[in-house]
Amino acid sequence: MLIAGIFSEATLYLCFSILLGSFLLYLIPTSLRPKINVSKGILMGVTTGVAFLSFVPVLTLILHLYEDIGFTRTVQSVLFTFEVGQAWIFIYLFSTLLFIFIVWFDYKNNRLYALIGALSSFILILAIGWSSHASSLEPLKGFITHTTHFTAVSVWVGILFVVSWFSRDYSNWLAFLRWYTPVAVLCFIVTIFTGLFLMMFVVDIKEYPSSWMLSYGQSLLLKHLLIIPLLLIAAINSWFIRKKLRANDKFNPKPWTRVESILILLIFSATAALGQQAPPHDIVTTLKSVGASKLFTTLYQGHYYPEMAIQFGINLTSISLLLFALLFLVLLVYSFVKKAPAAISFIMGILFVFSAYLSLMLSVL
16 A cells, blocks of 8 residues: 555656646747647546546545444545545546546647646646645645645646657757756755745654654655755756757757656655655654654664664764765766766666665664
């Protein structure tokens, strides 16, 4: 059930990104972007994905509660009295309307229809924000923060993913980068700040290292480490590739944007894993309730107990791994400079995450 939950939530993020990114790109004049072709079938599929994948948290709650009052009464209660259920009913009905809209209207050649599609996608994001965990903790602040975070990610990732995987060529790529780079930078800054606010709803910043004892904290750490190679790849795609294209208009930038999009999918997976774990509002209480992460107890060399405070110490192994991690970051950039396949940079990024993670975990006292 855990793997199914992670897969469904990560796929839901991807569906939203493709949906919003497609409509936004069709709003942009063709002279300012590569030629893209997102078929009706693709958008119908991701709209269906939004409708059904957003039901998974509802189903999880139903399965958790039904033994007490019976399955039928639990379904009725969750759908009509819980915010997550009410939000899903709205998402399902509105997704159905959007599905019909995609079938009937030519969003590719009419910017008004593309605008309606983009606004409809945003309304669905509002519904996701309404049903979010942050919204249940702080109704107004949590709703605004989660919605802003999700919107920024969907705009940034959606545009990137669509041009990476659904563009027919790489014409007008320089013109595309001129407007997309500042949009991506703005979305990234918004994502970082709102992400920190969302994290503080669940984890006190001072207790961040202690959260690593939990599966939630392990997922959070891996997500944060993945952001570092993502930033380097994003810098390559935004600035270095621009120089390459000016020097050689035959250079194909798509493999590099695809690497960036795959790294983002891994971050989506880590984010989805967070949603499947018990949030550590009180770390000691949560540890006593659900137990420590198996990854943590496997790598931790000392004696574990729930009330322990995480401290760090320098040792030869952790320093060696940290140096390897830094080396992999250098090799990530060097592989681009030496015109190696983009997959090499991706592998260097993954090796950085692996080495940096082990360095941190093996330095815990």
